Amino acid sequence: MLVQFYNVSKIYANGIKALDDISLKINGGEFVFLMGPSGAGKSTMIKMLYREEVPSRGQIFVASRSLVRMKRKEIPALRRNIGVVFQDFKLLENKTVYENVSFAMEVVGAHQRDIKSRALEVIQMVGLQGKEQSLPGELSGGEQQRVGIARALTNRPLLLIADEPTGNLDINTAQEIMELLYDINRKGTTVMMATHAWELVKAAHKRVITLDGGKIASDITPGDLKLCH
Amino acid sequence: MPLRNLAYFFREAFKSIARNHLLSIATVSTIAMCILILGMSVLITLNTSTFLAGLESDVEIMAYLDQELDDAGIKKVQEKMEGLSGIESITFVSREQALQKMQKTLGKQNYDLESTLGKNPLPNSFEVKAVDPHDVPELALQIEKINGVYKVNYGQGVVEQLFSTARWVRVVSLLFIVLLALGAVFLIATTIRLAIFARRKEIYLMKLIGSTDWFIRWPFFIEGIGLGALGSLLSIIILAVAYGSLLNKVDTVLFMPLVSGQDILINLYLSLFAAGAVLGIIGTGISINRFLDV
Numbered sequence: 001m002l003v004q005f006y007n008v009s010k011i012y013a014n015g016i017k018a019l020d021d022i023s024l025k026i027n028g029g030e031f032v033f034l035m036g037p038s039g040a041g042k043s044t045m046i047k048m049l050y051r052e053e054v055p056s057r058g059q060i061f062v063a064s065r066s067l068v069r070m071k072r073k074e075i076p077a078l079r080r081n082i083g084v085v086f087q088d089f090k091l092l093e094n095k096t097v098y099e100n101v102s103f104a105m106e107v108v109g110a111h112q113r114d115i116k117s118r119a120l121e122v123i124q125m126v127g128l129q130g131k132e133q134s135l136p137g138e139l140s141g142g143e144q145q146r147v148g149i150a151r152a153l154t155n156r157p158l159l160l161i162a163d164e165p166t167g168n169l170d171i172n173t174a175q176e177i178m179e180l181l182y183d184i185n186r187k188g189t190t191v192m193m194a195t196h197a198w199e200l201v202k203a204a205h206k207r208v209i210t211l212d213g214g215k216i217a218s219d220i221t222p223g224d225l226k227l228c229h
Numbered sequence: 230m231p232l233r234n235l236a237y238f239f240r241e242a243f244k245s246i247a248r249n250h251l252l253s254i255a256t257v258s259t260i261a262m263c264i265l266i267l268g269m270s271v272l273i274t275l276n277t278s279t280f281l282a283g284l285e286s287d288v289e290i291m292a293y294l295d296q297e298l299d300d301a302g303i304k305k306v307q308e309k310m311e312g313l314s315g316i317e318s319i320t321f322v323s324r325e326q327a328l329q330k331m332q333k334t335l336g337k338q339n340y341d342l343e344s345t346l347g348k349n350p351l352p353n354s355f356e357v358k359a360v361d362p363h364d365v366p367e368l369a370l371q372i373e374k375i376n377g378v379y380k381v382n383y384g385q386g387v388v389e390q391l392f393s394t395a396r397w398v399r400v401v402s403l404l405f406i407v408l409l410a411l412g413a414v415f416l417i418a419t420t421i422r423l424a425i426f427a428r429r430k431e432i433y434l435m436k437l438i439g440s441t442d443w444f445i446r447w448p449f450f451i452e453g454i455g456l457g458a459l460g461s462l463l464s465i466i467i468l469a470v471a472y473g474s475l476l477n478k479v480d481t482v483l484f485m486p487l488v489s490g491q492d493i494l495i496n497l498y499l500s501l502f503a504a505g506a507v508l509g510i511i512g513t514g515i516s517i518n519r520f521l522d523v
Binding site: 050052073075076077078079080084090092103104106107108109111112151155 | 233234237430431433434435436437438439440441442444445523
């Protein structure tokens, strides 16, 4: 079991209830879509996984470690096992593709000799070989997201979290990014992807968790998907 | 902290200084001005307090003895004075020695004091030095009470004024130095805050990727220390050249001898350099935790 939520609720300081008694389990190696309208609690849930947010009530375990009881100085070790991909890519504009990727290893204090070989390896994995020296501004949206994915993969995470990774991309490019994510999942990395894009989800035949008003509205595994819609 | 990270920290600090080079130049030169004024006021304080300490240590008590006191009585008075705490030295001055001294100061040969006066009018006395000159007024009171002492003189009035002047000079210059140091800290804090703000997106990413807080902090501390040290180095060069050339031309200002000991000056310059670095650490410390709470 990679991720466990037990009766997790989150009430923000302004009184807004983002999550309401959520319980779920995600196994290692799964590919899970997280769906739901804006404000349903997807972002809160995702932020809890890498402990940017903590629950007001309940327990969360990632790789058998409690995130609620986790001390501040233990957080970096957790985050090194989690790769995050963002809708707006969050690339450093003044750094090249290679630097954006190697940055992820540099800032966790990796050896210089490991950095180079691993960075080139993941750049190739996402299909950007030859673009190592390009700046993000010179790349298309799809290519920029590939850099974002490469960066998230650099430290060999157990869990890859993608928050609306195709939200800024056209449908063809989105499809390419999905193929890349499936490929990563096939190689053993657990992937959790929040999205609005029903077409992508429908075609995927993967587990879909739907949130609504901070509660789990449905949790459908691949075999059951055809029952829906 | 592994050595391979050290290279990264210095590279990042240098890049940040270069990226915000205009602000860095402004910070370094303002810190240089601050430390320069700081150094100048320390030098002025050093000189005045050395001068004042010299004046203070010159303060001594003259205890005049009763004319009728015989040798045994004198010995008794001396023993009683030696019993007081805080006394550095006691020197007996006989009436003959006192007269000779007076004769000397008046210009000797022209006229013979003893024959003019008929007899020696001066009393026997003791010159008393205190370990701490500030104890002089209190000691004088105690000595005055000893039987056989007829009068005590230590420059009453003048001495108290000297002490209070010295105290004020010290308080005011300390205040001035503290204010300037605060100014320098504020500047460094602002520069580092802007440097952190410029990199907030990068810092957020670093946190999410799993950087430790110290891994993120180190480059900023190095930047702050670097700016502080660079500024103080600049001011030390200016100060050393200016004070050195002043010493070459004159050795007193307004009758005040200038401090010129090489080791004192080197200590001062080293302290100013360390002060610059410490101000850098404090300034960075004030700003550093912004944007780290992710």
